[in-house]
Amino acid sequence: MSQRVISYADLSRINSALSSLKTDMREVNIELGGLNTKHDHLKSDLLQLSLSFADFVESDIKHKALQLAETRQGNLKQDLQIKFGYYAEVRRMATGILQGVHTGIIGDDTLRHTTEEVMIKAPNYWLAPALVVLSSWIRDDKNTTEKALAESLKRDDYKTTLFLMLVMRRLGRNDACFQWMNRYFLHQNPHNLDREFVIILEAITTGVFQPASHQLMINNVKSWITQLTQTDSYIDKQKVQWTHFFETKGSLSSKKYPLLEEFAPNWDNLKTSVIQARSHHALDLHFKNIFETTTDYSKATKIQLDEILSLLVTNFDDDELPLQNEVRLNQLIIQKDGDKKAAQSLMNEEKHIFDEKVDFLQMLTNAAFNPELTGATKVTQALAVSISQPWIVEAHDSFTAKYRNEIEENVDLIIDGFKTSTPDGSDETEQLQKHNRYWTDFLENELKKLTFPFVLIFFGIIISAASLIIFKFGIMGIIGALIGGLIIWNTISNHKKAKKKTIETIMERKNKSKEVLRGCIAETVDYRQEFAQEDAKAEILRQTLMSITPEDFSSTSRDTRTILQPS
Amino acid sequence: MAKIIFQNETLTGTAEVGSASTKILSDRDILRKRSEKYLNLIRTMDTELLIETRGKKDMMTKIHEEFGSAQLADLPIGILAKCYLGHPHEVHTLDLSAGQIIKHYIIGELLPEHFEKARTLAKHNAYFFVEVYKDKLILIREDGTAAKL
Numbered sequence: 065m066s067q068r069v070i071s072y073a074d075l076s077r078i079n080s081a082l083s084s085l086k087t088d089m090r091e092v093n094i095e096l097g098g099l100n101t102k103h104d105h106l107k108s109d110l111l112q113l114s115l116s117f118a119d120f121v122e123s124d125i126k127h128k129a130l131q132l133a134e135t136r137q138g139n140l141k142q143d144l145q146i147k148f149g150y151y152a153e154v155r156r157m158a159t160g161i162l163q164g165v166h167t168g169i170i171g172d173d174t175l176r177h178t179t180e181e182v183m184i185k186a187p188n189y190w191l192a193p194a195l196v197v198l199s200s201w202i203r204d205d206k207n208t209t210e211k212a213l214a215e216s217l218k219r220d221d222y223k224t225t226l227f228l229m230l231v232m233r234r235l236g237r238n239d240a241c242f243q244w245m246n247r248y249f250l251h252q253n254p255h256n257l258d259r260e261f262v263i264i265l266e267a268i269t270t271g272v273f274q275p276a277s278h279q280l281m282i283n284n285v286k287s288w289i290t291q292l293t294q295t296d297s298y299i300d301k302q303k304v305q306w307t308h309f310f311e312t313k314g315s316l317s318s319k320k321y322p323l324l325e326e327f328a329p330n331w332d333n334l335k336t337s338v339i340q341a342r343s344h345h346a347l348d349l350h351f352k353n354i355f356e357t358t359t360d361y362s363k364a365t366k367i368q369l370d371e372i373l374s375l376l377v378t379n380f381d382d383d384e385l386p387l388q389n390e391v392r393l394n395q396l397i398i399q400k401d402g403d404k405k406a407a408q409s410l411m412n413e414e415k416h417i418f419d420e421k422v423d424f425l426q427m428l429t430n431a432a433f434n435p436e437l438t439g440a441t442k443v444t445q446a447l448a449v450s451i452s453q454p455w456i457v458e459a460h461d462s463f464t465a466k467y468r469n470e471i472e473e474n475v476d477l478i479i480d481g482f483k484t485s486t487p488d489g490s491d492e493t494e495q496l497q498k499h500n501r502y503w504t505d506f507l508e509n510e511l512k513k514l515t516f517p518f519v520l521i522f523f524g525i526i527i528s529a530a531s532l533i534i535f536k537f538g539i540m541g542i543i544g545a546l547i548g549g550l551i552i553w554n555t556i557s558n559h560k561k562a563k564k565k566t567i568e569t570i571m572e573r574k575n576k577s578k579e580v581l582r583g584c585i586a587e588t589v590d591y592r593q594e595f596a597q598e599d600a601k602a603e604i605l606r607q608t609l610m611s612i613t614p615e616d617f618s619s620t621s622r623d624t625r626t627i628l629q630p631s
Numbered sequence: 632m633a634k635i636i637f638q639n640e641t642l643t644g645t646a647e648v649g650s651a652s653t654k655i656l657s658d659r660d661i662l663r664k665r666s667e668k669y670l671n672l673i674r675t676m677d678t679e680l681l682i683e684t685r686g687k688k689d690m691m692t693k694i695h696e697e698f699g700s701a702q703l704a705d706l707p708i709g710i711l712a713k714c715y716l717g718h719p720h721e722v723h724t725l726d727l728s729a730g731q732i733i734k735h736y737i738i739g740e741l742l743p744e745h746f747e748k749a750r751t752l753a754k755h756n757a758y759f760f761v762e763v764y765k766d767k768l769i770l771i772r773e774d775g776t777a778a779k780l
Binding site for chain 1: 658659748751755768770778
């Protein structure tokens with residue numbers, strides 16, 4: 065067996081191979097890093113792609129919805145044209161006839177011919193016989209008028225009534241108009257009033273209709289109120305709204321009572337009370353302002369009346385509504401670029417506005433709070449307030465009683481640990497005495513905490529005594545005694561200094577606190593004074609409210625009535 | 632005509648129809664203006680009739696007259712008013728259910744059940760007196776008008 069001993073081995077090749085391997089590894093690593101970066105890029109690209117894909121899908125859906133809506137709208141319109149096309153024609157004709165009658169340039173024959181033709185073309189539509197009524201009435205054909213009227217009322221009693229009432233007003237036929245108005249009122253349900261009622265009410269109030277209609281309205285309003293006030297629920301609902309209205313009217317400028325705000329723990333309650341008391345003045349001005357109106361609104365009302373008339377004539381009939389609604393929805397989808405959801409919510413909002421029906425008392429409250437929003441003017445606001453007067457007064461009484469009952473009996477104060485309370489700040493002397501006692505006690509307690517340093521003094525005495533005894537009055541003994549004495553003297557003076565400092569700090573705190581207390585008391589006096597003053601205005605407002613009678617609004621309308629004659 | 636419509640009387644009239652059928656005292660009823668006779672009765676309560684036992688009976692009849700058709704349960708428990716006997720007297724009660732008809736209370740003295748909640752308002756100058764009910768307070772002004780809390 066041969067045994068080979070390796071005495072020398074050349075490892076340089078292995079070494080170089082290893083180092084080249086290392087270099088290779090590094091390259092691989094770098095490569096791998098590059099791959100990672102690429103992967104990240106790829107990932108973000110993919111994300112972007114998926115996002116844009118989602119966008120694309122969404123816009124595609126919208127686009128398709130848009131296209132669909134456009135096609136549907138076209139189809140629906142065609143459908144509408146086929147089924148109710150003649151309605152549109154009747155409406156156009158009605159507008160023309162009304163204008164023609166008004167100017168008087170259309171011959172009786174033409175009128176008769178066209179209206180009768182309409183009658184044939186538009187079965188079931190109330191406006192057709194209504195136009196026949198109009199034309200036969202103009203040419204004094206009583207027989208036809210009555211027949212056409214019966215038919216028109218059969219088709220749609222309410223709309224015919226409103227239409228003829230408004231047309232008669234426009235033509236200045238007061239008696240006929242009055243008869244129609246009577247019928248119109250019979251149609252109204254005080255629990256469920258239409259939106260346009262407020263405009264009719266406004267027109268009657270401002271004197272656009274003849275004077276007799278005023279009495280008619282009053283009689284109806286009276287019986288409605290009788291109906292609605294049989295139970296408390298309707299009035300209570302209004303009272304809650306009025307109370308809320310009163311609560312929001314008061315305000316208090318911040319920093320009027322800065323000290324109470326900082327030092328009175330019950331300031332929040334105090335603030336609420338004074339804010340509510342401060343509402344009366346603003347309310348008094350508010351109500352006076354309603355009744356001190358001089359503007360003549362009758363012109364605007366006349367325009368509104370004509371608007372109702374033209375809406376009545378141009379608006380869609382109930383039969384057409386389902387189709388018209390679909391057309392409207394598709395229109396909105398187109399308008400919203402295919403966004404169905406947005407279109408639907410818009411549609412719901414629109415519907416809500418048109419569907420809104422309210423009971424009479426609620427209508428009055430709406431008109432009293434915000435006449436513009438309900439389509440009324442200040443004149444109707446005044447009317448609404450005067451009709452609502454009994455429960456406005458009741459609500460105001462309850463509102464006033466509530467905050468008067470909740471007023472804090474005392475103003476509580478916590479000033480730097482000193483707790484007290486004062487009813488109205490008139491007890492300043494007692495308060496200051498109490499304050500003084502508090503701080504004297506406080507000072508006494510603090511000084512008690514500074515115990516006299518007996519130990520150190522005793523230690524000093526021991527040192528002096530010991531050194532005198534040990535060194536027998538030698539120099540060392542005297543030095544020792546002096547050291548002992550120094551300790552005693554130092555201790556006592558330190559104690560005195562501490563005592564003095566405590567007294568100084570506490571006196572400073574006391575003086576500051578006293579100033580604050582005086583300030584708080586002064587503010588309390590002001591607060592109670594202001595509260596009493598503002599609270600007394602409740603009685604002034606009450607008088608203003610009590611002085612409101614329906615007489616007020618009729619006088620306004622009487623003035624305007626003379627200005628206007630039926631156009 | 633227009634003037635009459637909106638006055639309290641009309642409203643009371645309608646409320647009576649409702650309350651007659653339902654037997655529940657409506658707000659219209661409870662808030663109607665109090666009669667001068669009733670107000671006078673309360674006004675003189677401090678000074679007259681109270682010493683004698685006859686006074687109480689007399690007073691109860693008059694009060695029942697004022698509340699008319701109302702059920703016994705709908706009657707106020709009592710009346711709380713400012714006391715004019717002078718300091719330290721603050722308020723006095725007219726207890727319609729208990730034996731002792733009138734009692735004067737001084738500042739800080741606790742009032743019987745239900746009456747305490749009316750104390751602040753009874754002291755207020757705007758109100759003449761307060762009718763205390765189990766579930767509500769009715770504040771009566773000098774002119775007899777009522778407010779509910």
